Amino acid sequence: MPHLLKIEHLFIEAESDQKTKQIVKGIHLTLHRGEVLGLIGESGAGKSTIGLAAMGFSRQGCRIVSGSIVFDGQELFGAPREALRKIWGARIAYVAQSAAASFNPAHRLIKQYMEAPLQHGLMSSEEAKENAVDMYRRLLLPDPEKIGYRYPHQVSGGQLQRAMVAMAMSCQPDIIVFDEPTTALDVTTQVEVLAAIKYITTQFRTAAIYISHDLAVVAQLADRIMVLRYGELVEENDARTMLANPRKEYTRKLLSVRMLRKTKNLSDQKDDVILDIQGVTASYTGQNNVLENINLTIRKGRNVALVGESGSGKSTLARVITGLLPPVQGRIFFKGKELSPNLKSRNREELQKLQMIYQMPDTALNPRHRIRKILGRPLEFYFGMNRKQREERIRELLTQIELPESFIDRFPTELSGGEKQRICIARALAAEPELIICDEVTSALDQLVAEGILHLLQGLQDQLKVSYLFITHDLATVKAIADEIVVMFQGQIVEQGTKKEILTPPHHEYTELLLSSVPEMDPDWLDNLLKARKSGRAKIKPHEIIPRGSLENLPRPAG
Amino acid sequence: MVLKRIGLGLMTLLIISMLIFVGIEALPGDLAEAVLGQNALPETVASFRKELKLDLPPHARYFAWLGDFIQGDFGKSLANGRPIAELIGWRFANSLFLAGAAAAIAVPVAIILGILAAVYRNTLFDRVISMITLSAISFPEFFIAYILIALFSVQFTLFPSIANINVQMNLGEKLYAIVLPCFTLSMVVIAHMMRQTRAAIINIMASPFIEMARLKGLKRLRVTVLHAFPNALSPVINVVALNLAYLVVGVVIVEVVFVYPGLGQLLVDSVSKRDIPVVQASGLIFAATYIGLNLLADVLSILSNPRLRNPR
Numbered sequence: 060m061p062h063l064l065k066i067e068h069l070f071i072e073a074e075s076d077q078k079t080k081q082i083v084k085g086i087h088l089t090l091h092r093g094e095v096l097g098l099i100g101e102s103g104a105g106k107s108t109i110g111l112a113a114m115g116f117s118r119q120g121c122r123i124v125s126g127s128i129v130f131d132g133q134e135l136f137g138a139p140r141e142a143l144r145k146i147w148g149a150r151i152a153y154v155a156q157s158a159a160a161s162f163n164p165a166h167r168l169i170k171q172y173m174e175a176p177l178q179h180g181l182m183s184s185e186e187a188k189e190n191a192v193d194m195y196r197r198l199l200l201p202d203p204e205k206i207g208y209r210y211p212h213q214v215s216g217g218q219l220q221r222a223m224v225a226m227a228m229s230c231q232p233d234i235i236v237f238d239e240p241t242t243a244l245d246v247t248t249q250v251e252v253l254a255a256i257k258y259i260t261t262q263f264r265t266a267a268i269y270i271s272h273d274l275a276v277v278a279q280l281a282d283r284i285m286v287l288r289y290g291e292l293v294e295e296n297d298a299r300t301m302l303a304n305p306r307k308e309y310t311r312k313l314l315s316v317r318m319l320r321k322t323k324n325l326s327d328q329k330d331d332v333i334l335d336i337q338g339v340t341a342s343y344t345g346q347n348n349v350l351e352n353i354n355l356t357i358r359k360g361r362n363v364a365l366v367g368e369s370g371s372g373k374s375t376l377a378r379v380i381t382g383l384l385p386p387v388q389g390r391i392f393f394k395g396k397e398l399s400p401n402l403k404s405r406n407r408e409e410l411q412k413l414q415m416i417y418q419m420p421d422t423a424l425n426p427r428h429r430i431r432k433i434l435g436r437p438l439e440f441y442f443g444m445n446r447k448q449r450e451e452r453i454r455e456l457l458t459q460i461e462l463p464e465s466f467i468d469r470f471p472t473e474l475s476g477g478e479k480q481r482i483c484i485a486r487a488l489a490a491e492p493e494l495i496i497c498d499e500v501t502s503a504l505d506q507l508v509a510e511g512i513l514h515l516l517q518g519l520q521d522q523l524k525v526s527y528l529f530i531t532h533d534l535a536t537v538k539a540i541a542d543e544i545v546v547m548f549q550g551q552i553v554e555q556g557t558k559k560e561i562l563t564p565p566h567h568e569y570t571e572l573l574l575s576s577v578p579e580m581d582p583d584w585l586d587n588l589l590k591a592r593k594s595g596r597a598k599i600k601p602h603e604i605i606p607r608g609s610l611e612n613l614p615r616p617a618g
Numbered sequence: 619m620v621l622k623r624i625g626l627g628l629m630t631l632l633i634i635s636m637l638i639f640v641g642i643e644a645l646p647g648d649l650a651e652a653v654l655g656q657n658a659l660p661e662t663v664a665s666f667r668k669e670l671k672l673d674l675p676p677h678a679r680y681f682a683w684l685g686d687f688i689q690g691d692f693g694k695s696l697a698n699g700r701p702i703a704e705l706i707g708w709r710f711a712n713s714l715f716l717a718g719a720a721a722a723i724a725v726p727v728a729i730i731l732g733i734l735a736a737v738y739r740n741t742l743f744d745r746v747i748s749m750i751t752l753s754a755i756s757f758p759e760f761f762i763a764y765i766l767i768a769l770f771s772v773q774f775t776l777f778p779s780i781a782n783i784n785v786q787m788n789l790g791e792k793l794y795a796i797v798l799p800c801f802t803l804s805m806v807v808i809a810h811m812m813r814q815t816r817a818a819i820i821n822i823m824a825s826p827f828i829e830m831a832r833l834k835g836l837k838r839l840r841v842t843v844l845h846a847f848p849n850a851l852s853p854v855i856n857v858v859a860l861n862l863a864y865l866v867v868g869v870v871i872v873e874v875v876f877v878y879p880g881l882g883q884l885l886v887d888s889v890s891k892r893d894i895p896v897v898q899a900s901g902l903i904f905a906a907t908y909i910g911l912n913l914l915a916d917v918l919s920i921l922s923n924p925r926l927r928n929p930r
Contacts, residue, residue: 147832148835152834161830162827163848166844174831175836178840
C-alpha cells in the first residue's frame with residue numbers, strides 16, 4: 060500500500076540572532092491512510108516543526124533546508140504557494156495547542172468552521188452549516204444547533220478545543236496534525252477532548268499526526284509512536300510494543316513513573332504547626348468569593364500539596380497567604396502569631412520566614428541582574444551581610460542547588476529553564492524561610508527537568524526541614540512528592556488529609572473524577588474510562604456531581 | 619465604561635475652558651485700553667470696562683461666560699459688534715467641510731495603502747509607499763502647500779491658488795475651490811494613518827489565529843482583510859480620530875496659505891485684532907472638537923472589541 064505521507068531526509072534550520080541552528084536533523088516519517096502517528100519529545104525536540112513541515116509549512120524564522128515531503132504522490136517541499144494553499148485545510152488540517160489563541164476573536168465559531176469548505180469551493184453555505192452542526196453534535200458539544208453562533212470567548216476552554224477539532228474536520232481531510240491539543244487543558248477537560256479526537260480518528264478513518272510531550276496521552280490515540288530528541292529520532296515502534304518494551308534509555312526515562320517520597324513519620328506534634336489558616340474567605344471584586352471558608356494547617360517539614368484545576372482558587376490562596384490579597388474574612392497564623400492581612404504592614408521577619416517560588420522562572424528573575432545580585436539581595440536585606448559574607452553564602456547556595464559556583468557571574472538569560480528555576484529556589488532559600496510556597500513550579504518545565512527540580516526540593520526539605528505549600532494541577536507530581544493533599548474545587552476545600560488517606564478509596568466524588576481523569580501509561584485507559592463512564596459502572600459521571608458547565612465556566616486566570 | 623469616558627471628556631473640556639480663560643486673563647495689558655487705543659479718556663475706558671463687565675472679579679466673569687456659552691450665547695465680537703455665534707458658525711462649517719473632504723480622501727487611501735503595505739511587506743511596493751508617505755509627513759504643510767500652488771496653479775493653472783468660497787457657490791464649485799488645500803491636508807495625515815494601520819496589522823499577523831487561517835488554505839488577502847484587520851481596528855480607529863481632530867484643529871496654517879474662510883483663519887485674525895471673545899469661543903470650539911473626536915475613538919474602539927460587545 061502506498062504511503063499517504065512520506066517524509067525523507069528532512070532538515071530544518073531555525074534562525075535567531077543571525078545564527079542558524081539545525082532543529083530537525085534528517086527525519087524520516089511515514090503515515091498510512093487511517094493511521095495515527097504519535098510524535099513524542101521534550102521542548103526543542105522539533106516535533107511541532109516536523110508536524111508543520113508535514114503540511115509543507117514552516118514558521119517565520121524556520122526554513123526547510125532539504126528533504127522530501129510527499130503527500131499522496133505530490134511533493135510539498137518547494138511546491139508553489141498556491142498548490143500548498145489548496146491542500147491546507149482541505150486535505151491536511153491543523154489543530155493548534157491553544158484554541159483560545161487560534162480562533163479569531165472577531166468571528167463566530169460557525170463562520171470560522173464554514174470558511175475552509177466555502178473557500179475551497181467544496182460545499183454550499185447551507186451544506187457547510189448543516190455539516191458544522193452535525194460535527195458539533197458528534198463531538199458532544201452542548202447545544203450543537205446554537206453553539207456555533209457564539210464567539211470564541213463565549214465558550215469554555217474544553218469546548219473551544221473540541222470546536223477546533225470539529226473545524227479541522229470541516230473538509231473531511233486525509234490528515235490532521237494535532238499539535239499538543241490538550242496541553243493547556245485541565246485533566247477533566249482533557250478527557251473530553253481526547254474522546255473527541257479518538258472518535259474522529261476511529262469513525263472517519265482520518266490519518267493523524269499527534270504531537271505531545273505526554274507519553275500517556277499519546278498512548279491512548281497512536282498506533283505508532285516516534286520518540287524525538289534534539290531533532291533526531293530516538294526510537295520508533297508500534298505504540299503497545301513501545302510502552303511494554305522501550306528499547307532506549309531515554310524512552311524508559313520518559314516512561315518511568317515518578318515516586319520520590321519515602322513514607323515519612325506523619326504523627327502530629329503539638330508545637331510544630333507553621334501556618335494555620337482559619338476560615339479565610341477572599342474576593343477580588345467584593346462580590347463573588349473566590350475562596351470560601353478555607354481552613355488549612357501546615358506543619359514543620361511537611362510537603363502539603365494543594366491540588367485543583369484552573370479557577371479553583373489555589374493561586375488566590377497563595378496570594379492571600381503572602382498578603383498580596385487581604386482576605387475578606389478569616390485569619391492567618393504563622394507559628395501561633397497572627398499575620399497582618401496586608402503585605403505592606405508585615406515586618407521583615409514575617410516576610411523572611413515565608414518565601415515563594417513561581418511558575419515562570421523566566422519572568423521571575425530580572426534579566427538585567429547577575430546571579431550574584433539576585434541572590435545577594437535577600438542576604439543583604441534580611442541579614443545585612445557585607446560583600447564578603449554574601450559572596451561566601453551565594454557560593455554555598457549554588458552548591459546546595461547543585462549548580463557550579465561559576466554561575467555567580469552569569470545573567471539569567473544564559474541559563475536553561477531548569478537552571479533558572481534552581482536560581483529561584485536558591486533565592487527563596489537565601490532568606491532562610493520556614494515555609495516556601497511553590498506555585499506550579501514545574502509546569503513550565505520539561506518532564507525530566509521537572510523531575511530534577513522535584514528531587515532537589517525533596518532533598519532540601521529533608522536537610523533543612525522547611526515546609527512547602529505545593530500548588531499544582533498535576534496529580535502525578537502530587538503522588539510523587541506530597542505528604543499531605545488538599546483538594547480544592549470552586550474556591551472550597553473538598554477533601555484534605557495525608558496522601559494515603561486521599562489516594563485510597565473511597566474518595567470524595569470530585570477527587571475521584573480528578574484521579575480517574577489522569578491518563579495512565581496504558582493504551583486502553585481511555586477506552587476503558589469512557590466505557591465505564593458511559594455504562595455508569597464508574598461511580599462518577601462528571602456532569603452529575605458537578606452542575607453542568609460549572610466546571611468549565613469558571614473564569615480562567617492566566618496560568 | 620462608555621459613560622465613564624464621556625464623563626472624563628466633559629471634565630477635560632471644563633478644565634480646558636478654565637485654562638483658556640486664565641490664559642487670556644494673563645495676557646499683558648488692559649483689554650479696554652487696547653481696544654480704545656492709548657489716547658482714550660479714562661472715563662471712556664471705565665464705561666467700556668463696565669460694558670464688558672471687566673470690573674467684575676475674574677471668577678464671576680468666568681462663570682458668566684461659561685453659563686452663556688453653554689446656552690449657546692457666545693457673546694459679541696469686539697471688533698465689529700456682530701454676534702460671535704453668527705461669525706463662527708459659517709466659518710466653522712467651512713472648516714468642517716474642508717476637513718471632511720480631506721478625511722474622505724485620506725482615511726480610505728491610508729487604510730487601503732496600510733493593508734496593502736502589510737500584505738506585501740518588505741517588498742519594493744512597501745518601501746516605495748513608506749518613502750513617499752514619510753517624505754510627505756516630513757515637510758511642513760505650508761511648504762507642501764506652496765509646492766502644490768507652484769505646480770498646479772502657477773505652472774499648469776489647473777486649480778485656483780486661493781480657496782475662496784462663499785454661500786452662493788454650489789457643491790461642485792466649492793469642491794473645485796478647495797482641491798489644493800484638501801490635497802495638502804491629505805498628504806500630511808495619510809502617512810501617519812497608513813503607517814499605524816500597517817504596524818497594527820503586521821502585529822496581528824504574528825498571532826496564532828492568523829497561522830490557523832493560513833493553514834485553513836485561505837488566500838493571503840482574505841487572511842489580512844478578514845482575519846487581521848478586524849482585530850487591528852482599535853489602534854487604527856485611534857490614529858484616525860487623532861488625525862481627524864488634527865484636520866479640524868490644525869488647519870490654521872493651511873487656511874492662511876490658501877486664504878480659506880475657516881475657523882483657523884478667523885482665530886488668527888482675531889488674535890491680531892485682540893478680539894478676545896472670539897478667540898475664547900474659537901479656542902473652546904476647537905477643544906470640544908478635539909475631545910469629541912477622541913471620545914468617539916475611545917467609544918468605537920471599545921465597541922470594536924467583540925469581547926466587550928458580546929459578553930458571555
